[in-house]
Amino acid sequence: FGSYKDTERRIELALGVVALGECRNLNEARIKCHVPKNRLYARVQGTLSKLDRSGMNKRLDEIQESALINYIKRCDELGFLVMPHMIHDVVEVILNAGSYPPFLPQYLGCDWVTRFLAAHPELIKKKQK
Numbered sequence: 001f002g003s004y005k006d007t008e009r010r011i012e013l014a015l016g017v018v019a020l021g022e023c024r025n026l027n028e029a030r031i032k033c034h035v036p037k038n039r040l041y042a043r044v045q046g047t048l049s050k051l052d053r054s055g056m057n058k059r060l061d062e063i064q065e066s067a068l069i070n071y072i073k074r075c076d077e078l079g080f081l082v083m084p085h086m087i088h089d090v091v092e093v094i095l096n097a098g099s100y101p102p103f104l105p106q107y108l109g110c111d112w113v114t115r116f117l118a119a120h121p122e123l124i125k126k127k128q129k
Contacts, residue, residue: 001036008049010035015043059108064094072123084113091116 001007014026014033023029030040043049060068071090075082088108095106117124 001034004050007035007039008051011040011043011049014040059095059106059112060091068094069120069123076125084117087113087116 001010010033014023014029014035017023017029017032018026023032026040026044027037030037058065068087068091072082072087091108091112092106095108
């Protein structure tokens with residue numbers, strides 16, 4: 001079927017062909033556009049492609065992560081020094097704010113903050129002299 005990106009492009013094309021009415025059904029579009037049956041049907045049912053999904057094992061979703069980044073930047077604008085243990089505590093509060101059931105709290109690993117800051121180097125501030 002070619003590369004993953006090419007296949008995903010053809011899947012989008014097949015979905016467009018069905019939406020425009022050029023093909024009567026998904027199977028006809030699948031044959032016409034040369035795409036895998038299972039993957040096409042998965043996209044129709046709402047499954048995201050690997051290109052559209054967020055990374056595996058991410059503790060925070062996009063909204064939670066942007067809230068954390070905004071918090072860190074806001075503290076920096078106010079001249080408030082944000083220490084790694086403070087980031088750790090804030091993230092645990094964010095995670096447990098929406099946890100259900102509330103008696104099953106979520107915890108972070110000991111190196112989570114280090115990995116988060118490595119993934120977001122714009123948040124690391126050099127020491128002032």
